[in-house]
Amino acid sequence: MRNIKLIIEYDGTNYFGWQKQPHQKTIQEAIEYSIKKITKEDVGIFGSGRTDRGVHARGQVANFFTEAKIPGEKFKDAINSVLPSDIVISHSEEVDCSFHSRYSAQxxxxxxxxxxxxxxxxxxxxxxxxxxxxxxxxxxxxxxxxxxxxxxxxxxxxxxxxxxxxxxxxxxxxxxxxxxxxxxxxxxxxxxxxxxxxxxxxxxxxxxxxxxxxxxxxxxxxxxxxxxxxxxxxxxxxxxxxxx
Missing domain, CATH: 3.30.70.660 (Pseudouridine synthase I, catalytic domain, C-terminal subdomain)
Structure with missing residues (x-):
């Protein structure tokens, strides 16, 4: 398995925050859905922390594990091609499997x-x-x-x-x-x-x-x-x- 780190910008206006929740439109769900469209895998992404409904981000960080062969730095372009316009992956890279966007944060x-x-x-x-x-x-x-x-x-x-x-x-x-x-x-x-x-x-x-x-x-x-x-x-x- 490969560990991919993402840096994410988003306009939180139309979302019920970061964290996925039933019957609500969230940032996490939108990104996971877009990754699935690219990799055909059911992935779960780990965010550095939650943001509430309406909060925005320029530098949210997340990571996910995948078996896809896409080069780490190319994931941003692939995911952006299917994301809604109010969410953008500004950076992607492959990192060590020990990296966790939340627990590794300082x-x-x-x-x-x-x-x-x-x-x-x-x-x-x-x-x-x-x-x-x-x-x-x-x-x-x-x-x-x-x-x-x-x-x-x-x-x-x-x-x-x-x-x-x-x-x-x-x-x-x-x-x-x-x-x-x-x-x-x-x-x-x-x-x-x-x-x-x-x-x-x-x-x-x-x-x-x-x-x-x-x-x-x-x-x-x-x-x-x-x-x-x-x-x-x-x-x-x-x-x-x-x-x-």
Whole structure:
């Protein structure tokens, strides 16, 4: 058996997230179906992690095992020829059989996009979180630095997760503003369920004055989800890179 690694870009607007589920249109199912059309095999692909309904990706990573003789680097062209236009394999290669897209991962980078203008944009409605209130960018930027380092992120985890270890390390976090667009980039060794969206929502709440910019450390220490801000919507979130 050969192990093929894929790097995947997708627009998550029309999908119920990454993970295959009954009677729903998902990214995983679309790719598995396309691989079957090429290889005539029933393959299961392993993703680096789930993305929720409406979340996008520029650098999702997956792998699958196959007996097909197609050269590793040619799989991307073959699969792309039958994939829907809102999913693209940007890279493919054959890797060692020990590689697993999820368990071999050392970290991830996410991007969250905020559109800060009173009037919404129909062009960005599926790709950025529209916040009509004026955001104080300097307060958001100041507060964001307090996330860097190793912390227990229980306060920034949505309910429904079964993980036992809620400690994660954030290596870097950057907020950039270009006219009405604010982008959050966050790089860490792992992320809890909805962690990036809750961080983004908390920074928005700081920007509108709902939460004091000096409270991030206290929220982290409290380990209480009720003390953090709201969960920002999924359509502003992008999985940018997975690190191995």
């Amino acid at each position: 970290g991830k980078e996410y991007r969250y996009v905020i559109y800060n203008r009173r009037i919404p944009s129909p062009l960005l409605r599926n790709y950025a979180y529209h916040v009509p209130q004026k955001l104080h960018f300097d307060l958001m930027q100041k507060a964001s630095a307090d996330f860097i380092g190793t912390h227990d992120f229980t306060a920034f985890m949505a309910s429904g997760s079964s993980v036992k270890d809620t400690t994660r390390t954030i290596y870097s976090i950057h907020l950039n503003k270009n006219h009405e667009i604010i982008e959050l980039k966050i790089n860490g060794n792992g992320f809890l369920y909805n962690m990036v969206r809750i961080i983004a929502g908390t920074l928005v709440d700081i920007g509108i004055g709902k939460i004091d910019s000096s409270y991030i450390s206290e929220i982290l220490l409290s380990k209480d989800r009720k003390n953090a801000g709201h969960t920002a919507p999924p359509h502003g979130l992008y999985l940018e890179k997975v690190f191995y």
